[in-house]
Amino acid sequence: MITINRFDVKTFLTKAVKDVFDTMLSMGVEPHDPDGGGGTDGYRIMASVGVVGEVTGVIAIQMGYGFAKEVTASMLGMEPDEIESTEEVSDVIGELANMIGGSLKSRLCDFNLSCQLSIPSITHGSNFKVTSMKGAQHERFCFHHALNIICVDIYMKAKGDGI
Amino acid sequence: MALKVLTVDDSKTIRMIVKKAFQPFDCQIFEAENGVEGLSAASREKPDLIVLDITMPIMNGVEMLERLKGDGFLKNIPVIMLTAESGKDNVMRIVKMGIKDYVVKPFKGEQLIERATKLVTLAPKKAGDGSEEASKKYFTVDEEFQVLVLPEKITRQVAVEVENCLEANFEQLVRSGMNKVIVDMRQVKEISVSLIKLMMLIIKSCQKVNLRNRIVGTPTLCNELKEFKETSDIPVDASLEEAKAGF
Numbered sequence: 001m002i003t004i005n006r007f008d009v010k011t012f013l014t015k016a017v018k019d020v021f022d023t024m025l026s027m028g029v030e031p032h033d034p035d036g037g038g039g040t041d042g043y044r045i046m047a048s049v050g051v052v053g054e055v056t057g058v059i060a061i062q063m064g065y066g067f068a069k070e071v072t073a074s075m076l077g078m079e080p081d082e083i084e085s086t087e088e089v090s091d092v093i094g095e096l097a098n099m100i101g102g103s104l105k106s107r108l109c110d111f112n113l114s115c116q117l118s119i120p121s122i123t124h125g126s127n128f129k130v131t132s133m134k135g136a137q138h139e140r141f142c143f144h145h146a147l148n149i150i151c152v153d154i155y156m157k158a159k160g161d162g163i
Numbered sequence: 164m165a166l167k168v169l170t171v172d173d174s175k176t177i178r179m180i181v182k183k184a185f186q187p188f189d190c191q192i193f194e195a196e197n198g199v200e201g202l203s204a205a206s207r208e209k210p211d212l213i214v215l216d217i218t219m220p221i222m223n224g225v226e227m228l229e230r231l232k233g234d235g236f237l238k239n240i241p242v243i244m245l246t247a248e249s250g251k252d253n254v255m256r257i258v259k260m261g262i263k264d265y266v267v268k269p270f271k272g273e274q275l276i277e278r279a280t281k282l283v284t285l286a287p288k289k290a291g292d293g294s295e296e297a298s299k300k301y302f303t304v305d306e307e308f309q310v311l312v313l314p315e316k317i318t319r320q321v322a323v324e325v326e327n328c329l330e331a332n333f334e335q336l337v338r339s340g341m342n343k344v345i346v347d348m349r350q351v352k353e354i355s356v357s358l359i360k361l362m363m364l365i366i367k368s369c370q371k372v373n374l375r376n377r378i379v380g381t382p383t384l385c386n387e388l389k390e391f392k393e394t395s396d397i398p399v400d401a402s403l404e405e406a407k408a409g410f
Contacts, residue, residue, distance in 0.1 A: 023269035075176055077183065078319045079356040088175070095174045098218065099268045102247025109252045117248065119173065119220055 009104075009154065013141050016103035017152060020096055021145070025074045032144040034151070044068075045124040047093040049101035053115025055108050057136055057156030059101040061093065065124065067148040068093055086124065094120030100152065113158060133157070165191040166283060167208055171201035171227065172216035172245065177268075181214050184272030188285040198222025202230055205237050212283050213242045214275065228260055241282040243275070298328040305345075308407060309336050311365065312347045317358040325361060329368050337372050344369055345406045348380040348399075354387050363393055377406040 014031055021029045045068045048060035063071070072092040073080040083089060097120045105117045132138045132155040143150045168190050170181040182192045193208050195201040197219045205213060213231075217224040224244060232238050244257050244265040257265050264278045279285060301324070303310045309332065314321060336342070346365055351358065362378070369376040378399045380388070385399040400406040 020269045023271055076179055081355050082318050082357065091174055092176045095176045095268075098174075099247045102218075102268060103249070105247075106249045109248075114252065117218060119218055 009139060010141065012107055013104065013152060016100050017143055020099045025071060027074060027145055029143040029145045029150060032142040032149055034140045034142045043126040045089060045093050045122065047097035047120045047122050049097050049120050050118035051105060051115045054113040055115050055156055055158045057154065059097065059104055060130060060153045061097045061100060061150065063150045064148060090122040094122055165189045166285065167191050167193065167210040168212045168214065169193045169195065169201065169204055169208065169210040170214045171195045171198065171224065173197055173219040177216065177245065180272060181275065184275045187288060189288050198224060198227030201227050205231065205240065210240060212279060213240055215242050215244050217244060217246045232261060243278055297324040298332055301325055302332050307341055308343045308345050309341060310345045310347055313351055315350050315352045317351065317355055317361060319357045322357040322361040326364060329365065333368055333372050333374055336374065342374050343410050344374050344376040345403060346376060346378045347403065348378060348384060351380065351384055359391060359393055375410055377409050379403055379406045
């Protein structure tokens with residue numbers, strides 16, 4: 001755990017998420033108290049990318065499906081009522097996960113924690129729960145855009161942490 | 164001759180962003196979802212530029228690039244890599260592969276164009292490209308009336324097409340001494356945000372150059388428009404004849 005903790009995940013991830021939303025969607029997001037609720041209830045979509053190498057884990061982003069449609073419309077230059085298939089929403093949210101995961105992966109590599117990133121996986125529904133692998137460190141970071149909550153979960157463990 | 168650009172990415176979203184970025188230029192865009200499709204498209208089209216993602220299923224961008232560089236016919240095509248990873252290792256790997264340039268995601272279309280212009284000459288689309296075609300698609304002249312026929316579904320794309328040729332058509336109408344526009348919405352099946360915005364734009368554009376306008380629509384559409392604040396007061400005629408008589 002010590003190896004992963006060498007860099008400040010919170011500061012780095014906050015910058016990465018803000019950067020992705022601002023650059024790709026022209027949408028400002030601000031940190032939100034993870035205990036404040038929202039983002040992980042109701043019908044929602046979650047996109048996750050896996051990390052394998054010196055560090056193993058998953059980076060997952062989730063948000064309400066209605067907001068995900070707004071995000072998709074913004075990314076594709078359409079109106080939310082023009083988004084007809086879940087495929088488009090899945091592709092956009094998956095791409096956001098890929099960008100956020102890619103930023104984090106790059107940072108890990110800069111700390112000599114070499115690893116590879118998987119392509120995104122998508123889950124949507126209202127009744128699912130993510131549990132961490134044994135011994136993985138879990139941290140949740142939440143953000144909000146107006147009343148919409150975005151949650152980013154990081155589950156990670158480094159080789160040689162003896163877990 | 165239009166420049167050929169090949170975008171290879173498993174994400175439709177990214178391919179769409181790349182397409183949009185090159186839209187203002189005289190380019191023909193080809194798409195592929197993975198390295199295998201990318202190589203096949205490259206051999207077939209011999210593009211002038213390839214925008215290549217790294218992380219893809221079936222065959223990733225690194226493997227596609229290696230094969231590209233090993234093919235005498237394709238090895239000189241400039242490639243811009245798109246990567247979500249900006250770490251030192253990744254950048255070094257890309258540079259060693261002989262890549263001309265790379266763009267780190269997240270990125271804006273302008274950034275991609277800035278890099279592309281260093282490798283190829285991007286000529287702006289000739290004036291009239293696209294808008295002339297759209298003009299023929301949506302506008303007709305019926306006696307002393309210009310008729311704008313809207314299709315069944317108004318997406319933002321359709322709205323943009325109409326918007327792009329609206330000003331030129333109305334100016335031409337004014338020059339020719341005509342001043343009556345009929346917006347025929349009888350084919351429109353459902354009301355969308357894009358439709359409402361487009362209606363407002365058409366009405367404003369008419370007012371700007373002193374054109375008179377009337378809307379034609381089905382009774383169902385007429386009732387639905389009454390439910391929206393922006394369109395509740397707009398009179399809707401049931402037929403072209405009624406609209407013509409109403410001027």
